[in-house]
Amino acid sequence: MIPIVVNGKRHQVDVSSDTPLLWVLRENLGLTGTKFGCGIAQCGACTVHLDGKPIRSCTTPIAAASGKKITTIEGLPTDGSHPLQKAWLAEEVPQCGYCQSGQIMSAAALLAAKPKPSDPDIDAAMSGNICRCGTYQRVRRAIHRAAGAMA
Amino acid sequence: MSPIVNLSRRGFLKAGIAAGGGLLLGFHVPVSRRWVEAATAPAEQATLNAWVRIARDGTVTIIAGQSEMGQGIMTAIPMIIADELEAEWSKVRVEQAPADPAYGDPARGGEQSTNGSRSIRNLMPIWRRAGAAAREMLVAAAAKQWEVPVEDCFAEQHVVIHRPSGRKLTYGELADKAAELPVPKEPKLKSPDQFRYIGKAVARVDTPEKVTGQGIYGIDVKVPGMLIATVQRCPVFGGKVASFDATKAEAVQGVRRRCRRNIEGDQRSGQSHLVQRGRCQASTLSSA
Numbered sequence: 001m002i003p004i005v006v007n008g009k010r011h012q013v014d015v016s017s018d019t020p021l022l023w024v025l026r027e028n029l030g031l032t033g034t035k036f037g038c039g040i041a042q043c044g045a046c047t048v049h050l051d052g053k054p055i056r057s058c059t060t061p062i063a064a065a066s067g068k069k070i071t072t073i074e075g076l077p078t079d080g081s082h083p084l085q086k087a088w089l090a091e092e093v094p095q096c097g098y099c100q101s102g103q104i105m106s107a108a109a110l111l112a113a114k115p116k117p118s119d120p121d122i123d124a125a126m127s128g129n130i131c132r133c134g135t136y137q138r139v140r141r142a143i144h145r146a147a148g149a150m151a
Numbered sequence: 152m153s154p155i156v157n158l159s160r161r162g163f164l165k166a167g168i169a170a171g172g173g174l175l176l177g178f179h180v181p182v183s184r185r186w187v188e189a190a191t192a193p194a195e196q197a198t199l200n201a202w203v204r205i206a207r208d209g210t211v212t213i214i215a216g217q218s219e220m221g222q223g224i225m226t227a228i229p230m231i232i233a234d235e236l237e238a239e240w241s242k243v244r245v246e247q248a249p250a251d252p253a254y255g256d257p258a259r260g261g262e263q264s265t266n267g268s269r270s271i272r273n274l275m276p277i278w279r280r281a282g283a284a285a286r287e288m289l290v291a292a293a294a295k296q297w298e299v300p301v302e303d304c305f306a307e308q309h310v311v312i313h314r315p316s317g318r319k320l321t322y323g324e325l326a327d328k329a330a331e332l333p334v335p336k337e338p339k340l341k342s343p344d345q346f347r348y349i350g351k352a353v354a355r356v357d358t359p360e361k362v363t364g365q366g367i368y369g370i371d372v373k374v375p376g377m378l379i380a381t382v383q384r385c386p387v388f389g390g391k392v393a394s395f396d397a398t399k400a401e402a403v404q405g406v407r408r409r410c411r412r413n414i415e416g417d418q419r420s421g422q423s424h425l426v427q428r429g430r431c432q433a434s435t436l437s438s439a
Contacts, residue, residue, distance in 0.1 A: 076363065
């Protein structure tokens with residue numbers, strides 16, 4: 001049994017220590033908001049926070065996450081009241097939406113580190129989150145909007 | 152370009168009373184069991200086989216037959232139907248239809264997929280007729296109740312109004328009575344200048360669930376006894392299996408079976424399917 005803390009809740013999961021965190025979130029805890037995209041840390045769909053830092057949960061073994069604070073998209077308000085979620089709604093960012101949990105988690109980490117990011121800051125922080133629908137321009141606008149609302 | 156469907160060949164509209172009350176309206180399909188199901192299903196259930204349902208509290212439920220893949224069809228269908236229905240947008244709900252040719256595109260053999268910008272092009276006339284027919288039935292129900300000529304009544308934003316007297320009845324109040332009336336075969340459609348939602352920017356209904364992680368995708372669905380297969384993909388294009396060793400895979404907790412396959416590429420109708428020619432080395436099947 002491996003102890004983990006997800007969105008402030010303690011869990012004991014019965015998996016081997018090299019199980020990817022993503023699998024534990026989705027299969028063991030039923031937190032399906034975090035998506036499987038590529039499985040090799042290339043697309044960003046599985047982005048969650050580990051002690052506030054954005055990481056790719058598909059390649060993070062559960063042993064590396066144990067003892068740290070894990071935050072998923074479900075750790076943000078479920079009513080969509082987080083400034084980023086409100087900005088995402090205002091800009092109508094998602095199309096298919098599959099990558100958006102990862103996009104929002106990367107953006108949240110960016111704003112926590114840099115409350116007023118420039119376009120290059122945003123591009124650098126978000127470059128690991130691929131969107132097949134091509135919502136990049138709206139992602140950028142929404143981050144600026146959220147930054148303004150949080151100021 | 153797909154041809155626009157000839158409406159006269161599409162058949163006629165048919166209505167029924169939803170269990171639990173309200174107007175249920177959809178297009179007649181040859182298989183009558185769908186209507187049996189619709190008539191016996193509780194009103195609160197999501198999978199009624201019809202396009203429009205109006206509950207006694209006025210809530211309009213529109214069944215969207217196409218699949219949402221990001222194109223916004225789950226918003227576009229209710230926009231079109233609600234427009235002709237003169238429904239108030241805040242009282243409109245949308246539900247995903249079950250997999251059923253009744254909701255499909257007749258010009259695509261009953262497909263419910265969303266592709267090629269064809270859903271709106273092919274199905275819009277059908278959806279408009281569904282909304283307009285429901286609207287005319289509500290107006291007729293009001294005229295009947297008031298014992299006035301139907302020409303003196305009109306629908307506007309979830310209410311039927313008797314023009315000379317100013318009397319009003321809500322859609323919720325009229326739904327049950329409207330469901331008992333014959334369905335107009337050729338409902339009068341709006342002229343484009345009367346559109347409230349069509350052609351306007353309406354916030355997509357699926358955005359809230361997509362920014363909270365609540366949206367359910369195919370990969371999120373579990374069924375009893377389901378196993379999960381993963382493919383060890385070839386790292387280079389055109390590669391072939393060099394070796395296959397299942398030892399490590401067998402040691403993984405929960406693994407049921409491993410297999411080795413060469414899967415040829417498949418390109419059909421411009422859509423890429425799982426294109427993998429390569430190694431399935433140590434691919435695993437684990438219990439869900």
